Amino acid sequence: MSMANAAPRLSRRLGEIAFLAFCWIATGIALVALTAILWALVKQGGGGFFKPNGGGIDLNIFTKSTPAPGNEGGLLNAILGSLMMCTLAMLGAVSVGVLAGTWLSEFARESRYGKVVRFLNDVLLSAPSILVGLFVYEILVAPLKGFSGLAGAVALGLIAAPVITRTTEDVLRLQPVALREASVALGAPVWRTIFAVIWKAAQSGMLTGALLAFARISGETAPLLFTALNNQFLSLDLTKPTANLPVVIANFALTAYDDWRRLAWAAALLITATVLVVTMVARTILRGSARS
Amino acid sequence: MTAIADIDVAAAPRSARGATLDRAFEILCFSAATFLLTALGGIVISLVIGGWPAIAKFGPAFLISAEWDPVQEVYGAAGAVTGTLITAALALAFAVPLSFAIAIFLVELCPPILRRPIGTAVELLAGIPSIVYGMWGLFVFAPWFAQHIQVPIMMSAKPGSLLATLTSGIPNGSGIFTASVILAIMVLPFIAATMRELLNTIPPTVRESAYGLGSTTFEVIRKVSLPYVRTGAIGAVMLGLGRALGETMAVTFVIGNSHGFPTSLFAPGSTIASTIANEFTEATGALHVSSLILLGLVLFIITFAVLAMARLLIGRQANL
Numbered sequence: 240m241s242m243a244n245a246a247p248r249l250s251r252r253l254g255e256i257a258f259l260a261f262c263w264i265a266t267g268i269a270l271v272a273l274t275a276i277l278w279a280l281v282k283q284g285g286g287g288f289f290k291p292n293g294g295g296i297d298l299n300i301f302t303k304s305t306p307a308p309g310n311e312g313g314l315l316n317a318i319l320g321s322l323m324m325c326t327l328a329m330l331g332a333v334s335v336g337v338l339a340g341t342w343l344s345e346f347a348r349e350s351r352y353g354k355v356v357r358f359l360n361d362v363l364l365s366a367p368s369i370l371v372g373l374f375v376y377e378i379l380v381a382p383l384k385g386f387s388g389l390a391g392a393v394a395l396g397l398i399a400a401p402v403i404t405r406t407t408e409d410v411l412r413l414q415p416v417a418l419r420e421a422s423v424a425l426g427a428p429v430w431r432t433i434f435a436v437i438w439k440a441a442q443s444g445m446l447t448g449a450l451l452a453f454a455r456i457s458g459e460t461a462p463l464l465f466t467a468l469n470n471q472f473l474s475l476d477l478t479k480p481t482a483n484l485p486v487v488i489a490n491f492a493l494t495a496y497d498d499w500r501r502l503a504w505a506a507a508l509l510i511t512a513t514v515l516v517v518t519m520v521a522r523t524i525l526r527g528s529a530r531s
Numbered sequence: 532m533t534a535i536a537d538i539d540v541a542a543a544p545r546s547a548r549g550a551t552l553d554r555a556f557e558i559l560c561f562s563a564a565t566f567l568l569t570a571l572g573g574i575v576i577s578l579v580i581g582g583w584p585a586i587a588k589f590g591p592a593f594l595i596s597a598e599w600d601p602v603q604e605v606y607g608a609a610g611a612v613t614g615t616l617i618t619a620a621l622a623l624a625f626a627v628p629l630s631f632a633i634a635i636f637l638v639e640l641c642p643p644i645l646r647r648p649i650g651t652a653v654e655l656l657a658g659i660p661s662i663v664y665g666m667w668g669l670f671v672f673a674p675w676f677a678q679h680i681q682v683p684i685m686m687s688a689k690p691g692s693l694l695a696t697l698t699s700g701i702p703n704g705s706g707i708f709t710a711s712v713i714l715a716i717m718v719l720p721f722i723a724a725t726m727r728e729l730l731n732t733i734p735p736t737v738r739e740s741a742y743g744l745g746s747t748t749f750e751v752i753r754k755v756s757l758p759y760v761r762t763g764a765i766g767a768v769m770l771g772l773g774r775a776l777g778e779t780m781a782v783t784f785v786i787g788n789s790h791g792f793p794t795s796l797f798a799p800g801s802t803i804a805s806t807i808a809n810e811f812t813e814a815t816g817a818l819h820v821s822s823l824i825l826l827g828l829v830l831f832i833i834t835f836a837v838l839a840m841a842r843l844l845i846g847r848q849a850n851l
Contacts, residue, residue: 251747258749262640265632266649269723272716273656279671280663338563345535346557347564356564359571362838365770366831367777369804370574373811373827377577397570404567419535428549429535430556437535458660461779461804465811485662489780492666507663518658522651 280508287505300505304473305487308496314506316473316482323475324388324467324483325457328395333449336400340407341433357408364401371397372462380466388481391467398459399452406448410441443528450521454514460485484510575831582825584818593825599790599806601815606822608829610791614707614800615830617793618782619775621711626719626775627768633719634726635752650727657720665784668713673704673785676712681797700797708796710786714778718771725767725845729760766844773838777830779804803830 289297299313306312339360347353375394380386414437422432438445468480469490484506491503585593585606596607637650681702688695700706733756741755757764787799788809801809803826814820 251750255747255749258752259640261628262632262636265629266636266641266653268629269633269653269656269716269719270649273652275671276659276663276667279667283670335563335566338560339567342557342560342564346560348534348536353564356568358839358842360567361842362835363567363571365773365838366571366574367779367804367834369777369779369807370578370827370831373581373807373824374570374574374577376811377581377824378573400567400570404564416537419538423535423538428546429553431549432535433556454658458662460660460662461808464808468812485660485780488662488666492669492784503666507666510660511663514658514660515655518655519651522654 277511280504280511283501284504284506284508287501287508300502300509305471305482305491305502306498307471308494308499310498312498312502314484314487314502314509316470317484317487317506318509319473319475320388320467320470320482321457321484323477324392324395324463324481325453327389327392327477328399328456329449329453331392331396332399332403332452335396336403336448336452337407337438337445339400340404341411341438343404343408344411345433345437360401360404364405367461368394368398368459369461369464372464372466375462376465385478386466386468386480388467388477388479388483391463391481391483392477394462394466395456395459398462399456402452402455403445403448406451407441407445410444410448411437413444414440443524447521447525447528450517450524454517454521457517458485458510458514460489464489575828578824578828578831582821582828584821585825588818589822593822594829597791601810601819604816604818606818608803608826610793611801611803611806611826612829612833613792614786615776615802615804615833617800618707618711618714618786618802619772621708622714622718622775623768623772625712625715626722626771629715630719630722630771631726631764633723634730635756637723637727638730639748639752653720653723656716657724660780661717661778662780662784664713664717664781668709668781668785669705672713673709675704676709677702677704685797697796699795700799702797705785705787705799706797707786707793707800710782710800710802713781713785714775717778717781718774721774722767722771725770726760726764729763729767730756733759762844763846766841766846769837769841769844773834773841776834776837777804779808783808803827 287297287300299311300315301313301318302315303311303313304316305314339356343353343357343360347356371394375390375397379390379393418436418440419432422436423429427435463483463486467483467486469486470480470482472482474481488503488506488510491499491506494500589596589606593606593608594612595609596605597610597613598605598607599610600606633653637646637653641649681698681704684694685698685702688698737759738751738755741751746754782802783805786801786805788801788805789799790801790806793800807823807827807830810819811823814823
């Protein structure tokens with residue numbers, strides 16, 4: 240066979256070049272988008288952490304509550320509110336998610352009910368979060384006649400729980416059956432086996448799941464719009480409307496006041512930085528446990 | 532089989548107290564799983580109950596009418612449903628080729644040293660909150676888009692031509708098209724991640740034999756890899772569609788928020804989620820609230836169908 244026959248025809252070569260170029264360009268577009276978003280956040284939001292006239296670092300963001308337009312202020316009430324609601328949501332979501340994931344992995348086996356729960360949990364995992372907000376409004380806000388931080392926490396918890404259930408089930412399934420057999424053979428009851436052996440062996444994977452769930456809910460806005468609402472003042476009372484970063488962004492970004500917009504960008508930078516750092520930490524833990 | 536329920540625990544020595552606690556623990560776990568099921572059921576039931584006054588008042592006309600008038604108390608979902616479907620479809624039209632290409636790049640073409648940083652960067656794109664996409668879309672992307680894309684296109688379109696009709700409107704950067712672009716960037720990492728996992732499930736020998744026969748990368752992807760993961764790939768696209776349909780804050784910021792059918796690609800519009808987010812806390816009456824909840828039920832039915840299909844197609848192989 241001569242060399243001329245072995246070389247691909249021109250049309251094939253051109254198709255190949257066009258295809259490879261498209262793959263490179265597509266990846267480039269994604270990287271450009273990420274860079275553009277992060278750059279805008281740092282440029283617009285970074286200013287919120289410095290005094291307006293270049294007088295050094297401005298701690299007002301962390302020490303003062305959201306102001307009236309034209310006044311000095313920060314995001315203290317929103318940061319605290321978000322922290323309280325996310326913590327409460329995570330407490331609930333971790334308890335339900337870990338137990339439900341354990342049931343799916345250890346007890347459900349191939350039962351029909353187990354398959355239904357698994358399937359619907361996967362659907363709940365990517366269901367629009369605004370619908371969770373509507374649901375919580377219907378069962379908590381409307382009957383009690385008042386928006387509350389508690390309702391916000393419930394909405395966030397309902398979004399986090401399916402994520403934790405799924406990751407828990409996945410990592411528990413990776414644990415070898417010999418581990419369970421060894422523990423049971425030593426006389427340990429099932430609950431002890433799960434507590435002290437299986438959960439222990441799977442802890443880094445479960446921690447990753449919880450961190451990813453936390454990253455997911457810390458930026459969620461839609462479910463908080465009509466559950467936690469917002470609060471202009473500093474308040475630790477979760478039975479009342481509670482300030483939170485996402486809703487402050489939603490309210491302040493669309494106003495004509497420059498100082499409110501500045502705070503909205505600062506809040507956006509704060510949330511995004513938190514989410515990205517938590518995501519990176521979670522990935523690092525996962526990689527570390529995969530290696531060992 | 533790795534489940535503890537498959538082990539014959541009764542054969543091992545254990546106390547009566549241990550057996551009771553075991554039973555209690557299993558019931559506890561079972562209750563947690565049932566709780567999640569109840570939550571999903573509760574969402575459906577609460578949406579039906581909340582939307583019932585609107586169902587009783589408008590009946591099937593709710594789905595056909597595009598009139599949304601809080602003053603006259605007449606509500607119809609057609610405008611918002613159309614906006615939702617158009618933005619999601621356009622977003623997928625942009626996102627699917629790009630995300631497939633990114634997945635192929637990461638699996639086949641990427642220099643190994645860049646694989647992890649680029650993979651992580653694409654994953655980070657998925658982590659950015661919806662509202663941040665909204666702010667960026669409104670304050671950064673929309674002005675740029677208006678100046679560098681919208682105005683030139685509208686200037687060059689012949690009056691009366693199809694292009695002129697499709698691109699009519701005020702060139703302020705927000706509207707159906709901008710919302711679709713932002714949505715595309717948002718769903719892209721999800722589709723790319725699922726595709727990447729799917730491509731990694733292809734046995735190396737399958738691809739190697741295709742290369743061995745003299746195929747180019749393009750031919751291996753088109754004739755071997757993609758057919759191999761076809762079902763899962765459709766599932767990945769459906770998963771992206773499910774996300775695009777329900778996205779709220781980003782769309783609310785950039786779509787322009789006008790009721791009724793959108794008149795062109797650059798015209799303002801609304802989606803189901805953006806309408807609910809905009810109007811729910813400021814709803815004027817019981818019927819307005821009920822109509823918004825009924826909109827939510829329509830969104831739930833659409834996304835449930837899409838997501839259920841996606842899960843059935845992907846199966847449990849892709850870890851998402």
